[in-house]
Every structure is written in C-alpha cells, then in structure tokens.
Amino acid sequence: MKTVDTIARVRRAFHVQGWSVKKISRDLHVSRNTVRKILRSDETSFSYERERQPLPRIGPWREHLDRFLIANEGKSSRERLTLIRIYEEVRALGYEGSYDAVRRYARAWSKKRGAVTAEAYVPLYYAPGEAYQFDWSHEIVLINGVTVTVKVAHLRLCHSRMLFVRAYMRESQEMVFDAHDKAFAFFRGTCTRGIYDNMKTAVETVFVGKDRQYNRRFLQMCSHYLVQPVACTPASGWEKGQVENQVGLVRERFFTPRLRVKSLEELNVWLLDKCIAYARAHRHPEQTDRTIWQAFEVERGSLVGYAGPFDGFHSTPASVSKTCTVRFDNNKYSVLSTAVGRPVEVQAYADRIVIRQDGVIVAEHARSFGRGETIYDPWHYVPVLARKPGALRNGAPFREWVLPAAMEKVRRKLKNAPDGDRQMVAILGCVATDGLPAVEAACQEALDHGVFSAAVIINILARARDPAPAERLSIPDALRLTHEPVADCARYDSLRRAS
The missing domain is CATH 1.10.10 (Arc Repressor Mutant, subunit A)
Structure with a gap:
C-alpha cells in the first residue's frame, strides 16, 4: 500500500x-x-486489512496452541514458557509450520483474550469516618550523609483524602503499631474500618474470599482503636487505590529530589509538615469547593475518638549470655547481671527495647537499627564489679561511661590510689540502696572537705540515712532539780568500812 x-x-x-x-x-x-x-x-491515506486469514499450516494445531497458551497464562512469570518453547512443543507433536505463524497466532490470541477479560471499575464512595487505607513503600534518603532505604508507612482517610506519612527503618509489626498510633493521634480519632493488603504483620492465613486469619497482636491493636480490619483480595491493588496513588504522589512530591536529613526524627517532622501543606494547598477531588484540609476538619467530627496509645510491642523470647547481653535484630543489648542464666522476653517497640524476666524489667534501651552493635548500660555490670573491681578500668561497658560531675572527680582522684578501683566500686555499689542523687551529693560534700575516700563517702551516706535525733522532752518544774548534785567519792569509803 x-x-x-x-x-x-x-x-x-x-x-x-x-x-x-x-x-x-x-x-x-x-x-x-x-x-x-x-x-x-480523495483520501489522504489507505489501509488494508485482510478479511480472512486461512492459516493453512497452523489451523489443525489451534487446540494444542490454545491449551499451551491458557496453561501459560495461569502460571507465574518465572514459570511461563516462552513462545520458542511453545513452538518446540507443538513441533514435537507434528506441527510443520514456521515459528512466525505461531508468534502471530499467539499475538492475536492475547489481543482477543485481553478484550474478553478486560475489567471495568465502579467508582467508590466512603462516608465520613467510614474507612481508611494503609500501605508501605520503600524510599531512598540520605541520613547524616549515608544513603539509607527507609520504609514509609502511608495512611489515608477515604472520605476527606487526608494523608499521613511516617518513615521507619524497619517494616516490622511494632512499626505498624507505632504508625497507626501516630496517625490516629494526629487525626484525633480513627475510622470504623481499616483496609489493608495481606501483609505478614497483619494476616497469617488467606482463605477463600475475604476470610482471613489475622495476627493476634494486630487484632489487639484493632480492638484497642475500635477498628474492623478488612484485607484486600490478593493482587488486587485497586481495592485500596487511594493509598496506592498516594504512594506515587508522595514519592514524586516529597522524596524527589533525594532528601538529605540529619536524623530519622527530622525526616518525620518534615514529612508531617509536607502532608499538612499539601492538604491545605490542594482541592478535594470530589468536593471541589473545599481543600483536602477543610474536608478533613469536617470529617474529624465523624471519627471514633482517639483511645490513647496502644502498647504496641513485638515480643520475642531470648537467652542471656554470660556477658550479660541479649541478641535482638542483629544487635546486642545489656541486661542486669542477675538475669544471667534464665530466659527473658524482648519487647521491641518502634523506638526502644524493653527486656523483662518473670514480668520484671531487667533492661531498657533506645533501639539501634545498625548491625553488629552492642549497647551497654554500665549500671547493669556494677554488681559484677564487686567481685572483679579491676574490670572498672578496662571493661567495655565502662569505656565511655559519663558519671555525674562530683562522682567523676572522685573517680579521677581514686585512680592514683593503690586500691582506688575497689574504693570506687564500693561507692558505685551505694547507688542501688541510696540512689544516684544521694551518692552524688555525698561525693560533693566529701570533696568540699578535701577528702575523697570511699569510707568517708559511705559514712556521709550512713549519717544521711539515720533519722534525726528525737526532740528533748519537756520536764515539769516540780520535777526539775534545784541544786546540781555533787559527786562525793568519800561515801564509797564508808561502805568499805561497813563491810
């Protein structure tokens, strides 16, 4: 043509x-x-379409090709046969035509199949306070000069389209709990339904239809906030299309170009400000006479009241090593020396680690997201120093130990004493009974008098523990002595003569 x-x-x-x-x-x-x-x-272009394709070679093999193509469609992308493989399979059955004929037939089959299976969608409407949608995304930022992939939690109110975004270093269950708490505290309430995908931190088993077996701790969180969880059909992202669109919007508007921040806390403060600024500046897609922020303020009156923070931790059993440490999330955390030899429970929060043994807290640390780090609390090792005072100088937990000013002065002065380590350990041991402020005050009093020995400081603490002397009793005048008695030892001589 x-x-x-x-x-x-x-x-x-x-x-x-x-x-x-x-x-x-x-x-x-x-x-x-x-x-x-x-x-x-008088036409400016001509096109020619063949009305009928006879397919003389491939005609008898259509059923076999359809069978291969339908089976291929139901497999994952990694398990599907290529057209070359399908061609070879049909050749093995006796087909004598060309590969190009198979390729053309497969293309026409896919086109026809796509027209048959094309899906249409119905616009959705959500009443105020009815539902929110939740999802995760991964973004790349520079934190303190280091390139880091952060996990970003997205939550969106379906009616007002108000968005909430918060970044974390992990995508684990305690982060899910913290993201919900921070979002509901910001919204000052929550919706009656939460729409999720089938994430492992929420759904344990997917059954037929909408039936799910949810994670026990996730159900506890939903019960705390009075939310009914709803999981989407697998591979059906359109069921929570609002938050899926929000992921692309946030990536384009908030994380492009690549952000540079000093800390994760600074990033989250900046993200919250951006969410508010975006909501104030953009119109609601359906209620075009008002902004997203205005629609959100109206929806706030329909939200379920904020029930306060949920105790959102992820619990894991662990054992305590002989060095008084517990391993969790590729790092080690110190515990009280009395916990050695018995199992403990690690309660991981988004920002801290709490370790319990028989229900009693034996350690609490700020959470670290590095790898191979050891986080010490030197006070956990003070009871061990009573048996090994020499470890105070070279012990790893005490390398960068910052004591109160007066105690640090006493420690520096005792370094030159022959038994300085033992004396300092005795002073540190008093903290468990008298408290750190009392020991600090005793050290300062001793320094004010020009001494710094452990005996003097322990004596000062002992005097501070003793109750004040009782007030002198008031004696009636009738019982008071008018003349002070005089000692007369000569009376003892008279007693000797009498004997």
Missing part, C-alpha cells in the same frame, strides 16, 4: 502542478490504476 507521502505527492502533482495521469505514473513510479484510485477517492 502506498504511503501517505506518496499519496500527497500524487495529489499535489495533479491538483497543483496540473500533471496528467500518464506523467504522474511515469515520474512517480506509480501505476495508473493507483493514481486514478487516489484521485477519485
């Missing part, structure tokens, strides 16, 4: 230049019948 350019040249030659059909055919190398067709139809 002639191209659009050839058709244009023929039309110009005849209508503008006045050439005859014979001259156009000779000079432009186009047949006279084609020239007449162009001029008579």
Whole structure:
C-alpha cells in the first residue's frame, strides 16, 4: 500500500502542478490504476486489512496452541514458557509450520483474550469516618550523609483524602503499631474500618474470599482503636487505590529530589509538615469547593475518638549470655547481671527495647537499627564489679561511661590510689540502696572537705540515712532539780568500812 507521502505527492502533482495521469505514473513510479484510485477517492491515506486469514499450516494445531497458551497464562512469570518453547512443543507433536505463524497466532490470541477479560471499575464512595487505607513503600534518603532505604508507612482517610506519612527503618509489626498510633493521634480519632493488603504483620492465613486469619497482636491493636480490619483480595491493588496513588504522589512530591536529613526524627517532622501543606494547598477531588484540609476538619467530627496509645510491642523470647547481653535484630543489648542464666522476653517497640524476666524489667534501651552493635548500660555490670573491681578500668561497658560531675572527680582522684578501683566500686555499689542523687551529693560534700575516700563517702551516706535525733522532752518544774548534785567519792569509803 502506498504511503501517505506518496499519496500527497500524487495529489499535489495533479491538483497543483496540473500533471496528467500518464506523467504522474511515469515520474512517480506509480501505476495508473493507483493514481486514478487516489484521485477519485480523495483520501489522504489507505489501509488494508485482510478479511480472512486461512492459516493453512497452523489451523489443525489451534487446540494444542490454545491449551499451551491458557496453561501459560495461569502460571507465574518465572514459570511461563516462552513462545520458542511453545513452538518446540507443538513441533514435537507434528506441527510443520514456521515459528512466525505461531508468534502471530499467539499475538492475536492475547489481543482477543485481553478484550474478553478486560475489567471495568465502579467508582467508590466512603462516608465520613467510614474507612481508611494503609500501605508501605520503600524510599531512598540520605541520613547524616549515608544513603539509607527507609520504609514509609502511608495512611489515608477515604472520605476527606487526608494523608499521613511516617518513615521507619524497619517494616516490622511494632512499626505498624507505632504508625497507626501516630496517625490516629494526629487525626484525633480513627475510622470504623481499616483496609489493608495481606501483609505478614497483619494476616497469617488467606482463605477463600475475604476470610482471613489475622495476627493476634494486630487484632489487639484493632480492638484497642475500635477498628474492623478488612484485607484486600490478593493482587488486587485497586481495592485500596487511594493509598496506592498516594504512594506515587508522595514519592514524586516529597522524596524527589533525594532528601538529605540529619536524623530519622527530622525526616518525620518534615514529612508531617509536607502532608499538612499539601492538604491545605490542594482541592478535594470530589468536593471541589473545599481543600483536602477543610474536608478533613469536617470529617474529624465523624471519627471514633482517639483511645490513647496502644502498647504496641513485638515480643520475642531470648537467652542471656554470660556477658550479660541479649541478641535482638542483629544487635546486642545489656541486661542486669542477675538475669544471667534464665530466659527473658524482648519487647521491641518502634523506638526502644524493653527486656523483662518473670514480668520484671531487667533492661531498657533506645533501639539501634545498625548491625553488629552492642549497647551497654554500665549500671547493669556494677554488681559484677564487686567481685572483679579491676574490670572498672578496662571493661567495655565502662569505656565511655559519663558519671555525674562530683562522682567523676572522685573517680579521677581514686585512680592514683593503690586500691582506688575497689574504693570506687564500693561507692558505685551505694547507688542501688541510696540512689544516684544521694551518692552524688555525698561525693560533693566529701570533696568540699578535701577528702575523697570511699569510707568517708559511705559514712556521709550512713549519717544521711539515720533519722534525726528525737526532740528533748519537756520536764515539769516540780520535777526539775534545784541544786546540781555533787559527786562525793568519800561515801564509797564508808561502805568499805561497813563491810
């Protein structure tokens, strides 16, 4: 078929230049019948479609090809056969045609199949306070000069379209709890339904339809906030399309170009400000007479009241090593020396680690998200120093131990004493009974008097523990002595003579 350019040249030659059909055919190398067709139809382009494709070779093998193509469609992308493999399978059955015929047939089959299975969608409406949607995304930022992939929790109110975004270093269950708490505290309430995908931190088992077996701790959180969880159909992201769209919007508007921050806390403060600024500046997609923020303020009156923070920790059993440490999330955390030899329970929060033994807290640390780090609390090792005072100088937990000013002065002065380590350990041991402020005050009093020995400081603490002397009793005048008695030892001599 002639191209659009050839058709244009023929039309110009005849209508503008006045050439005859014979001259156009000779000079432009186009047949006279084609020239007449162009001029008579007055069309600027022609297209040809074959009305019927006989497929003489592939015709008898259509059923086999359909069987392979339908089976292929139901497999994952990694398990699907390529067209070359399908061609080879059909050849093994006796097909003698070309690969190109198989390729053309597969393309037509896919096109027809797509038209048959094309899905239509119904616009959704959510009443105020009815539902929110939750999802995760992974974004790349620079934190203190280091490139880090952060996990970003997205929560969106379906009616007002108000968005909430918060970044974490992990995508674990305690982060899910913290993200919900921070979002509901910001919204000052929550909705009656929460729409999720089938994330492992919420759903343990997917059954037929909408039936799910939810994680026990996740159900506790939903019960605390009076939320009914709803899980989407697997691989059906359109069921929570609002938050899916929010992921792309936040990535484009908030994380492009790449952010540079000093800490995760600074990033989250900045993200919250951006969410508010975006909501104030953009119109609601349906309620075009108001902004998203205005629609959100109206919806606030329909939200379920904020029930306060949920005790959102993820519990894991652990054992205590002989060095008084517990391993969790690729790091080690110190515990009280009395906990050695018995199992403990690690309660991981989004920002801290609490370790319990028989229900009693034996350690609490700020959470670390590095790898291979050891987080010490030197006070956990003070009871061990009573048996090994020399460890105070070279013990790893005491390398960067910052004591109160007066105690640090006493420690520096005792370093030169022959038994300085033992004396300092005795002073540190008093903290468990008297408290750190009392020991600090005793050290300061001793320094004010120019001494710094453990005996003096322990004596000061002992005097501070003793109750004040009782007030002197008031004696009636009738019982008071008018004359002070005089000691007369001569009376003892009279007693000797009497014997």
